[in-house]
Amino acid sequence: MIQYSDNEMMALAAGRFIKDGDIVFAGTGVSILAATAAKRIFAPKAVIFFETGGIDPSLDEIPMAVADLRAMAGTSLNSGLIEAFSIVGHRKLHTVAFLGAAQIDRYGNLNTTCIGDYFKPRTRFSGSGGACDVATFASGVITFMQHEKRRFVEKLDYLTSVGWYKGGNSRKELGLRRGGALAVVTNLGVLRFHEETKEMYLAEYFPGVTIGKIVESTGFPIDTSMAVEADAPTPGELQILREEVDPQRLICQAVLAAPQK
Amino acid sequence: MIQYSDNEMMALAAGRFIKDGDIVFAGTGVSILAATAAKRIFAPKAVIFFETGGIDPSLDEIPMAVADLRAMAGTSLNSGLIEAFSIVGHRKLHTVAFLGAAQIDRYGNLNTTCIGDYFKPRTRFSGSGGACDVATFASGVITFMQHEKRRFVEKLDYLTSVGWYKGGNSRKELGLRRGGALAVVTNLGVLRFHEETKEMYLAEYFPGVTIGKIVESTGFPIDTSMAVEADAPTPGELQILREEVDPQRLICQAVLAAPQK
Amino acid sequence: MNRYPEIADRLMGLDEAVSRFVKDGCQLAIGGFTITRNPMAVAYEIVRQRVKDIHLVCHSNGQALDVLVGAGCVRRLEIAYGGNGRYAPTCVRFKKAVQRSEIEFEDYSNYQMSLRFLAGALSIPFIPTKSGLGSDLMNYEGFPPDIRREKKVASKKYAKMQNPFSEQRDEVVLLPALTPDVTILHAQFVGDDGTVRMKGLTFADIEQAKAADAVIVTCEDIVPRSFIRTDPDQNSLPPFFVDAIVKVPYGAHPTACYGFYDYDPKHLNLYRKMAEDDALFREYLDEWVYGVSSWEDYLTKVGMEMILKIKANPVIGYAPGLDRK
């Protein structure tokens, strides 16, 4: 039987969302693994770029931060933050962003700021960085999460980045022209959002994971009626991940790095 | 007796206003002659730059337009229009701009747009270009003019670029933090502005020019009580102008190119 | 075409680039500045295809603007400066068109137009500046109210507001963003991956490109990906902003292209003289635009002697000692 890590399964499950021509906004960890896997396996004409301004780097080694020198080597262009964010929101581009978060709610809104009171937090995280910006501007956002009840919550302690906001048409009513939460990829499965209500539902559960496990790991009720089992990674996919995408095995074998507790 | 052209006299008279450390915004024609003369004769630590974004070019040959390749050769930096105009207005820099115009009024406001009705002009000129912008932002503006009654007018047909606006404190009241008309250099002499009223007065008349000639060439009454005769160019100054600044004698020997009639 | 697989679908001839992207009534932005790096080959092709009713948006475009206005392709113009430096203090056909009320026009300043392109590039609806306060630029709206309701025309020339972060009086001008249907540019290099590299001054070309729905880039040459990606700090535009790529050596003639060739003083002087007279100007168009069968034909007319004279010293960037009178 094929052995693979959570990160590998997540990267491949997320990578399948990427299409040729997409402009993919990547972060670090499983996000860059997914973006690179997408380009090498599913969508060779996708373009990976970073909020720091590095556009289409060669990625011979995997960056450990979006400002890693590996995000600026072999690029088409090294620009700056302002140029990068203006790309995310450009009307002529279809941009897909990979994000991570400490908390998510049923509408795909994200918290990367704090747990507890904003002014006296029990836990402080790194903050928005570019997350609020890409959640505002990208054509779609795919979020990576550790699937735990305390992370899938009824109400965020702080809404850093807008997903479908309060559901239904509320995102549009904020004045945001496009975008919204496309999918959530966790260590247990893939969640998507209902067309009308914009509520999260279970789309796929990973091999070896039960629907019951996912329901009990989610802090709000979740529709599982459409769930199907995801395909396991193929040996060919894993080989590309391990030998081409992450030859140093910095991310493939690690556990998902969520913001610290 | 030393022979020299109007342009040479004007370039040297204007160049003397430039101090070391000034950032000099130059145009074409006598303006670039003056800026380069200033740097080579009076203020070697001045920096010449163009609205097109060329900063401190080597100017081995004289540019015939602000987008001339000679404005981007040997520079410290080749940037763009937005960067250039943000330099003109930067609070930490003392910026002096050379401009030309078709009409000027007693407060040093300039017209480079049209003669006659704006919508059906008798004569249309090039328009503001960067003139309105540098008149807004520079620490001081020096304007080159052909000294004719129809150019020194009571009322501009179109106020393209603000000098002292309506005189007195009116420029500040517009919301402009600094700047204003520093001097006007014509083929007949140098005009400056009263400290309080901001009205134009005659500061210098060139050798061989009478005050009467200047009064009759000016379309509004002008205070001549402080006028002194300007120094003629020295042989050394002319040599630098002709051999280093404009070795091809493109501007030195030409007549001043004002916007066309 | 097989040499450039990554850009095969965007590589095309001038005729196709113009017919696909430059439509009657479109809003068009032109790169370059007065006598430098104007996309002249594209401008001539627009004239040849007799595109009509163009809404031109420029800061200080010179030669391309004047040819397009003179040939009757332009209905509407937003502009800061219509001049060609010492070769035409005011562009001649532009001047005549305004004086004869042949075009609708609205004046801004160079910084204002550049900021409007920047706002378009950043996808923000407007941008503040102090420039314009006290100027008649803010007193005369060039476009009448009925035009204001048309696509791509700002609903008003500008707005004014108090700075909400200041308790003192602090007024600013808000300028509406520009988002042209198409921007045309001439660059030194395009990589076979589609990356654009301009050398020398870039003016507002990059903002103009990012603000647009579609971008046509002509270039001196197409260079290998390995070259253009070895020092990507120098590059100007990533591939995904570029919709049509046309290789046109000397494609900016008679304007200049840093590192490749200087402006052509003889042609600029000839143009000015012929533009002054309506009949002569028609002759100019017949001879230099309608009457040429290809770009090679055009360059043959320019002549080897002039091509050699204007050839830039590749290190100095221009042609030292060129007779520029």
Place this chain on the structure above:
Amino acid sequence: MNRYPEIADRLMGLDEAVSRFVKDGCQLAIGGFTITRNPMAVAYEIVRQRVKDIHLVCHSNGQALDVLVGAGCVRRLEIAYGGNGRYAPTCVRFKKAVQRSEIEFEDYSNYQMSLRFLAGALSIPFIPTKSGLGSDLMNYEGFPPDIRREKKVASKKYAKMQNPFSEQRDEVVLLPALTPDVTILHAQFVGDDGTVRMKGLTFADIEQAKAADAVIVTCEDIVPRSFIRTDPDQNSLPPFFVDAIVKVPYGAHPTACYGFYDYDPKHLNLYRKMAEDDALFREYLDEWVYGVSSWEDYLTKVGMEMILKIKANPVIGYAPGLDRK
């Protein structure tokens, strides 16, 4: 000094640069991003000089931010992101300082902070964006009203307005400009004419520099004017924006500098572990900041073995194969 006549009055040591430009209570912007091109030598010197009550304004600064916050130099912080990539998903001393209410802080996003620097660089009082709509960034003001009246603090976190060019509802966020008292940067090259050239990504360094009253640039080396002016398209800042120039090879260590050296994973891991514990963090500062007598002394502590390991391949830009766990 005689080798660099044009910049003689701006060439100085770290001690003089900090004592002249980084005052108690000043507003300070830091160049670089998380683990790359942080001006660490200047940050350490600020700690050594025990500058107090700094008002730090950053987008995603990492290592320099955390050292300054940890050492107690920072009173007030406007920030988008306090993290070091995989080496510290949240910067440790920043995290503790917020959790313990030791600093005043206000959150923005990276684009918001970058746009605020851009507004400062353009001398405009504010800039619009859609980013922030619906986010708690716009619901929580970090600073209480009494701070709002102080110098360099915006009178409010943001304003909202209707786009005056649209008849439909179209709300935008207006962000106040930032104009720091001083910006500190680390660059690869400074010319002996004062021109700055950065290689690789520039983040928001250029906007941060142009927005500031004073700029300190440390650099890997000072190079001849003839080199830096041969291809000026590559340069980042003209001389007149730079107030202090300090040559500090490896001046960004333990963060990376494209083309020169990679980040130092061993040091970043050591730092994170020591920062987790108050006593150990004091030891870290004693050993690596207070206890070093010169930059040469610091690099000697880093050690030749690590210096060779992190040395960048000058063509590839980083250190291929470096053990980065």
